[in-house]
Amino acid sequence: MSAVRHDVFQAIADPTRRELLRLLSREEMPIAKIASHFSVSRTAIVKHLQILSDAKLVIGRKEGRERLYSLQPEPLEEVKQWLTYYEQFWNNKLTMLKYIAENDQENS
Amino acid sequence: MSAVRHDVFQAIADPTRRELLRLLSREEMPIAKIASHFSVSRTAIVKHLQILSDAKLVIGRKEGRERLYSLQPEPLEEVKQWLTYYEQFWNNKLTMLKYIAENDQENS
DNA sequence: TTAAAATAAAACCAAAAGGTGTTATATTAA
């Protein structure tokens, strides 16, 4: 399940994984505590954590017999950047840009 | 493949589908022309278009014997909104907000 | 030093994803 180099878009595609990110954004947590928030098995949660970890969205550190996971939000910037291209299409920003461009031409 | 109500996060998870969105953002196109930009089969492209259509990210209209697809970017706003929650965690914006909040308290 | 706690590792499974090729069906240009 995890020799595939998971990317951030795929990582956030699953609703359970998005919930995991939310949960871990609030505090660092051991696996048992994390799993207690979900209805699926602990093993399933571990697999989701591995996928998120592959995508560098969470990081786990071992402390005693526990493994504590926490959020690493940086890779989400890739998604944000990807979105910026499309922002011009909603809210008529494209129209605005065209307007500006046209006015520039008229003034030169 | 498409009685599953695809959501936008899942729709944008696949790189081919992200390429499709880019392509259709530039101009409305019939399936044949769309497929000519990709190495996978035309049938595969049609399936991707159906998934994107399920997520309301593209819309197809029939004109004669062609079906023309174009981008509908609005559902991407859901992704953008989802991201706003996490923006506070990179660039230390959380720290900034805390700072502001603390200062407000001191001044009251 | 041993039982309990916490995780890790393994084996397995059904369904979905992503792909293929083939066969209709509708539309248009000769």
Place this chain on the structure above:
DNA sequence: TTAATATAACACCTTTTGGTTTTATTTTAA
């Protein structure tokens, strides 16, 4: 009115995904 074009509809296949249960292994508290 028929051949070519464009898509739609099927049937099929392999790999990945998301899940399960069972069996180690490691760590700690008694």
